[in-house]
Amino acid sequence: MLLEIRNLKTYFFTSRGIVKAVDDVSLSLDEGQVLGLAGESGCGKSTLAYSIIRLIPPPGLTVGGKILFENTDILELDNDTFRKEYRMKKISMVFQGAMQALTPVYTVGEQLYEVFKYHMDVNYDEAKSLMEEQLKSVALDPSIMRRYPHELSGGQKQRVMIAMALLLKPKLVIADEPTTALDVIVQAQILNLLKQLQSKYGTSMILISHDLSIIAELADKVGIMYAGKLVEIAPALDIYKDPLHPYTQKLLKSIPRLKQKVEKLEFIPGVPPDLRNPPSGCRFHPRCPYVMDICKKVEPQLVEIKPNHYVACHLYSEGGKR
Amino acid sequence: MPKPLIIAENIMKWFPITRGLKGALQRLPVIYARAVDNISFTIYQGETFAMVGESGSGKTTTGRLLLKLLDLTGGEAYYGSIPLSKLSGNPLKAFRRQAQMIFQDPYSSLDPRFTIGASLEEPLIIHKITKSDEERKELVAKILEDVRMIPPEEYTWRFPHQLSGGQRQRIAIARALMLRPKFIVADEPVSMLDVSIRAEILELMRSLKEKYNLTYLYITHDLSTARFIANRIAVLYLGKIVELGNADDVIEDPLHPYTQALVAAVPEPDPELRFKLKEIKVVGEIPSSVFIPPGCRFHPRCPYVMDICKKVEPQLVEIKPNHYVACHLYSGNKLYEEVVKNEKAANVRQI
Structure with a gap:
């Protein structure tokens, strides 16, 4: 196992309260694997990436959890060691918005x-x-x-x-929205390039995007984030063919498809919650079509429902009602 | 047959490139960026006309020309029977009430110091539509309900930074609708938003169109949203229309190699279709509109380029009923059919 994240918590201590951008997230990544991370803006997917490469800007701080990279907890390392031995050398990142990322x-x-x-x-x-x-x-x-x-x-x-x-031939590359602000044809060229390079060097990759159709092009494994939590993680095919979490289902249905004529698009009513004061229980419950009493009180845990398919939803507890 | 609302006849917009003092003294010729170069089309009442192309294709400039936010360099555009280049003074102000725009970036298109209510009231004040404050507040509340910002009282006193991207874009739509226009240019209204919110905004635009009998010019680089909302699609490349037809025809049976590449480049949310992306044969990126290639503008990137493409500019021709394309491949026709057939067979084997 190349990367293992255990109960990671990254909070932003703002003057108006604590924003729990990444709250108790655990996941793992094997060598040569591509993990796709999807979710709406503000769900914490970029913060998770910046936590791994240790570039969280103040007032943000990683307050808990472990990030094991080749069995070393990189959160324990001092800044100099991490900068010299890890950043760019073992873990590197393609930043969002290439337009501004280079020095003019x-x-x-x-x-x-x-x-x-x-x-x-x-x-x-x-x-x-x-x-x-x-x-x-x-x-x-x-x-x-x-x-x-x-x-x-x-x-x-x-x-x-x-x-x-x-x-420097790193073992892990994090690509944060690598194709936003690019035209479709250029986007396809870049995705093809990433695909080629990934298989050529056998690099592991974390691909972050709000667009599940971009993630479908590359990922072996897909994690869905909502309001700072990982709500579902499974092999790519399972996520797209048999999504379990209502949020994942809705996300997939809201994508305008080119090859099918749709009469009515579905969308998720409401807005993502304020992370300073997230809803009690399951954070998705105010927008969930299947909401039950328990959802408002108890926070669901990530449970393995099918082999390698984890989901955090009360619909599947107690033997799985659905 | 529906009545035409907008007619564009050979419209052109050339932007001069500054020569600098040295260039002016040396009397160098003025160079132009030919953003929109001689295009014609008609938008009918009640339809949604999509203009699709990469950045730099001239789609936004076309939209601005049709709203007279930019002056034409050549050609003429008509709103109903009014020629836009002749508009000024009071008739222009009346035209502004009829034609409105929704901008791309909801983060910068709303004044950060104005409350939502103030932003929405402003057009009413400028055009002296309402007599009293109460009447104005009522209209604002009604439009907020239309864009599903409910309850309206909760939003009128908020500032833009207190809203999410999707909510801001709904305010931008509300503001465009404030004057009850007939024609709306929507310039990439969903491209800055998350995919999950796009659906909501597109649905909203569609229902408002029914309710207020609107005509849209929908500008986008994304064919999948164009297919969802548009009746007809025009594909632009470097200031020229290369293909024009009904939305379904253009997407299911794209004729121009550029359109084919655009269609193939759209990612689908299905990991099993991954191999499809490898078929993109178009190379490079769109060149600058200052140095437009001779002949067909697309020829340096075209996988099927022939000798004639480098010399003669192809014209927009109706190849099938209501389906126009500007490409030399269709002048002789048979050769092209063969190329495509072989290509398809090869791809099937590959996969």
């Missing part, structure tokens, strides 16, 4: 070299061939190294970000 005042080559400068004892010329090779692997011309980010298109910038994340 440095060339692409300089920004890529910075990764080497910090982690390896090489000069620019030695690193150059490695960088060229990496740029070729993301289907970019190496001459792009002399260019500035504003000279590149959105798709090219995203490819540079991916090249950068893979430079």
